[in-house]
Amino acid sequence: MSETLVRTTVNGRPVEARIPNRMLLVEFLRDRLGLTGTKVSCGMQVCGACTVFVDERPVSSCGVLACDIDGADVVTVEGLATDDGLTPVQQAFVDCSALQCGFCTPGFVMMCTALLRKTPNPTEEQVAHHLEGNLCRCTGYEPIVEAVMHAAESMSSAESGTRHD
């Protein structure tokens, strides 16, 4: 198997590894780095469970070769929460019970985080449009939409709070 030397940053940590050329990014993250928060479901880029950030853009890690992330900055669901606690999106998923089995949740959390960075106050239509590529088989989606609206609200009120200080 031909291999490639890859130097990348994963969740802020530099990583250097020789990996088979055909290895998928999700296999590299899960099997080599032990970052199992990223899940594989459909295996063909339609369910969104494997969503991670590559250079701040959400991508399906089941559809990217690991050797192609050389020099990139990768963030997985494990890289979101800080010592201060959950991110507003994560907290909103908890508060709104926007999950059941949780297998799709890391992908949704990543995708919603990306949405709110770009569009801090989305409409419900924008939320649905943005999440069209993430499947959830448990919740019926309504609580997820609610969580995103909730997170947007708490982020914007936190921001205005900061300005106050």
Added chain:
Amino acid sequence: MTERRIVGRSVPRTDAVAKVTGAAVYAVDVVMPDMLHAKVVRSDRAHARIRGVAKDAALAVPGVLAVVTGGDLTGLFPRFGHIVADHAILAIDKVRYYGEPVALVIATDPLIARDAVPLVEVDYEELPAVMDVSAALAADAPVLHEDDYSDVPDADTPPGGNMSRTPVKVTSSHPNVAHESQKGWGDVDVAFTDAHRIVETTVHHPMLYAYAMEPYNAVARFVEGTLEVVSTAQHPFMVASDLARVFSLPLSHVRVSVPYVGGGYGSKSYTKVEPLTAVGSWAVGGRPVKLVLDVEEAIYTTRADSADIVVRSAFAADGSILARDFEITLDTGAYADNSPLVLDKAVNRCFGPYRIPNLRVRGKAVYTSTSPASSYRGFGAFQGNLAGETNIDQAAEQLGIDPAEIRRRNLVHRGERLIPGNRAMDADLVDDLDLLVAELDAGSSGEGRLRGTGFGCAATDAGAVPSSTALVKLLSDGSVLVLTGSSELGQGSRTVLAQIAAEELGVGMERVRVLQSDTATTVFERTTGASRTTTLSGLAVQRACRDVIERVCLAARDVWTDAAGPIEVRDGTVHGPGGRSMSLAEAVQGWFGPGGGEILGQGVVRRTGELAELPPFWEIGMVGVSLEIDPDTGVIEVDQLVTVADVGCAINPTLVEGQDLGAATQGLGGTITEHLVYDGIQIANANMVEYRVPRITDRPRRFRSLIVERADGPGPYGAKGVGEGARNPVPGAVAAAVARAVGVWPDTLPLNPERVWRLIQRAKSTGTASPGSHGSDSGPQ
């Protein structure tokens, strides 16, 4: 009624933080030291004799350790199956469907194993296949199972002796019939001659895929003579029993544990990939072997039975049902799995929660050369309900009676027996229906759009057989461990069982931890399914907590050597005579002395007393939808979805709503977009691009779950189950709404755009909306 602190409140899920941070561990995340990886060589024939398997080329690949076939399993019992042990772990002599496991390649790396799979050469002698029910039942049809599978080692074990047994007595009059089932009473033929009106309905329900997002997977190893398996099983205790039979091990030497499960919905009931993974480990000297299926393989592992159902009902002029006659045919696929029970349930559930003086139901589950069918949320119910409820709606239309009114006239009342010998109805169905109908509205129609509303009723024999246990440990600091064999599939059992324990013992939620589903370290639970957990496992937990309290009081009496008079535990504190009190921790520490200890309480639920009659409770399903259809494209948009959650007591109302919305959404998928399509011997759409489940943009614009609490369930605080109920009436409700919108009754699911568009064209060409017109459309999907 005493004030409750925690029960009845929508406390946050205890697994939520782990699930939003990626910390939650699922079976697919489990790694064992020295672990190998397996990939499955699958049949590319639908029905063929195996003449030989050439392994050499695969074994020559560096990193490949073994290639295992059915012929290699000498000394093992090489099959599984909890009703009929017909399912070879790896094909023996014959393959019976495209996708059947023929060999297992074990390698140091999953990529190496995958490379070696196509190098395993199987020499087949092709046999004629039977790809559908009519081919399977033809007079000269090839026989799929020549064996009667009577060589089961524990066949003589009395019922219940082997836990993997489900009490289904299999009968069959044709070699390709897996099971036949009948139910009935009265004299149907006489009743039909007296009828004011006879209404006949034929429906076809397609094959479905549950799409639990975590595909089937397992890791297995042998440690000191014990087989240890971590898997995605809903029912680990049943899986342990199947594995014990395969390897002739005592149950004490089989350990099946189940971490978080990425969705089940019944599709992970019973044994799936565990024997395959375990024989992999057995073949390499007990080293850990991991097997992870992809979605395509998962689809070929289990699907829901398709159904063809014909129902004739006789009505009096006022809409009263005089008789119903059903004929049900299920396509069960190549192996029985749970389909005999699916059939029994379809037979029990097709006729609805109505007073039926004369009934005849005849059903058969038929083996075909297709992927094996088994459980999926509400099995038997959603297939049968479509037929029964469509028939009632058509009768209402023909008799000129409002569809709610015809149901009110026929719904059984509390205390009436829907089925002789079963539990009397334990719900107020007419009141539930009135709530539903009052909430459902026709909305306002968009320009040029067709609109329709529909609703349906179901009461299903839920809960399965009541046998559950729980162990509650009060630790020396007063915190609590709850041990249960019920699996957390996403339904929220970890949270609800903690709520029950916290409520009973008077401690905070943060002091309670629930450990689940490990056959070696937690305690027995028959199944996680049939909407039973809150009711039955919950009752076991409640009883275990009360046992703890009794023991705490005895301990306190020992500690307070001079306490004459009553001692009780209130709000997490032990109160004794003379106003004295101590904490739960002090009771444990005081009784055991320095070093501390634990007070153990056990809770047992058996089929006795209040739970002697089956089912343990009737699960109510009441769902209404209001739809909009684009007449140019046939696309359905769901405007409003209403469910009634008749749950006795909502221990966590948010989780109850989550079950209803989730179940109904799966129903909408299974009615509007989903179906597995066989093209020749293969499934044409065995992937998540072409098998289309509901997406976020498909969600109903408005959703309301009406929670009804009458404290009339057998579970803790009068609770009864939720989970399947809101799935069952969806197909019938949507079919009725579509019929009312377009003017023609559909008889085949799914109601995808093409099919709906064709119904619209048919209505136009027949000059339409003629009541009772019947749209048969089996054109291309």
